[in-house]
Amino acid sequence: MTFINKLSAAWTANDSLLCVGLDPDMAKLPARFQSDPQGIYHFCREIIDATADLACAFKPQIAYFAALGAEGQLEQICAYAREHYPHIPLILDAKRGDIGATARQYAREAYDRYGADAVTVSPYMGSDSVEPYMEWSDRGIIVLCRTSNAGGSDLQFLNVDGKPLYQHVARLVAEKWNGNGQCALVVGATFPEELAQVRAIVGDMPLLVPGIGAQGGDIAATVKSGRTAAGSGMMINSSRAILYATPQAGEDFASAARRVAEETRDAINAHRA
Ligand SMILES: O=c1ccn([C@@H]2O[C@H](COP(=O)(O)O)[C@@H](O)[C@H]2O)c(=O)[nH]1
Numbered sequence: 001m002t003f004i005n006k007l008s009a010a011w012t013a014n015d016s017l018l019c020v021g022l023d024p025d026m027a028k029l030p031a032r033f034q035s036d037p038q039g040i041y042h043f044c045r046e047i048i049d050a051t052a053d054l055a056c057a058f059k060p061q062i063a064y065f066a067a068l069g070a071e072g073q074l075e076q077i078c079a080y081a082r083e084h085y086p087h088i089p090l091i092l093d094a095k096r097g098d099i100g101a102t103a104r105q106y107a108r109e110a111y112d113r114y115g116a117d118a119v120t121v122s123p124y125m126g127s128d129s130v131e132p133y134m135e136w137s138d139r140g141i142i143v144l145c146r147t148s149n150a151g152g153s154d155l156q157f158l159n160v161d162g163k164p165l166y167q168h169v170a171r172l173v174a175e176k177w178n179g180n181g182q183c184a185l186v187v188g189a190t191f192p193e194e195l196a197q198v199r200a201i202v203g204d205m206p207l208l209v210p211g212i213g214a215q216g217g218d219i220a221a222t223v224k225s226g227r228t229a230a231g232s233g234m235m236i237n238s239s240r241a242i243l244y245a246t247p248q249a250g251e252d253f254a255s256a257a258r259r260v261a262e263e264t265r266d267a268i269n270a271h272r273a
Pocket of ligand 1: 021023061093146147148149186187188210211212213214215237238239240241
């Protein structure tokens with residue numbers, strides 16, 4: 001099944017546009033995981049089990065694993081999610097971008113090593129840096145467009161031929177790069193006006209929308225700006241607000257994560273119509 005088909009099915013099956021981010025920061029995990037050599041894997045596995053029926057996607061952020069040399073645990077997490085929740089898309093947030101030969105290795109890493117359904121990439125190096133990902137014709141390519149951080153404006157807002165650069169990226173991906181029909185864009189929830197602009201440019205193309213929760217993006221404004229005519233079309237990511245929903249990394253972290261995920265899913269759904 002293609003990434004886009006799997007995503008559409010997950011939106012419907014779980015009645016959810018919530019993407020649960022897996023950004024395991026060792027210092028914030030309950031003590032028993034910190035003393036466990038497989039602690040990152042075991043923590044993420046409990047989060048996945050607690051939220052799988054509430055999510056339309058899982059998004060591990062590779063930096064949290066690579067920084068600790070814990071790629072093996074990321075492989076285990078991806079294998080676990082694929083085996084137990086094969087209907088939920090797995091998005092590797094790696095923001096890759098390089099010349100074609102190197103990009104092919106990044107694509108192998110995301111799609112073959114981790115078995116991801118989709119990977120985030122930077123558009124900065126242009127079409128030949130993205131083409132290699134299309135050799136995996138059923139997998140998704142999620143291109144950075146208007147990121148959630150304030151500094152994203154430094155380049156993404158540059159005026160090019162009368163339009164901000166991020167709008168050129170949106171148009172380029174929608175009109176030229178989406179040959180396999182498996183492309184999506186990253187647009188931050190912290191910029192609802194730009195989210196609406198991107199939606200107007202790309203039609204029903206899915207948007208990965210980080211920036212609610214810990215980054216403070218407004219859920220109502222996000223959904224109203226980014227939804228498609230059918231009230232769908234987004235993977236609205238929340239990582240830290242779900243992972244660390246208990247104060248002081250309490251042992252009830254999984255039930256707290258579930259509660260926050262459910263509240264977030266419902267808050268999103270309240271504005272889809
Ligand atoms: O524009 C972007 C692109 C990616 N991210 C990533 O999403 C999550 C956000 O985590 P929160 O804890 O919900 O803030 C994280 O993995 C970022 O690397 C983003 O925030 N903005």
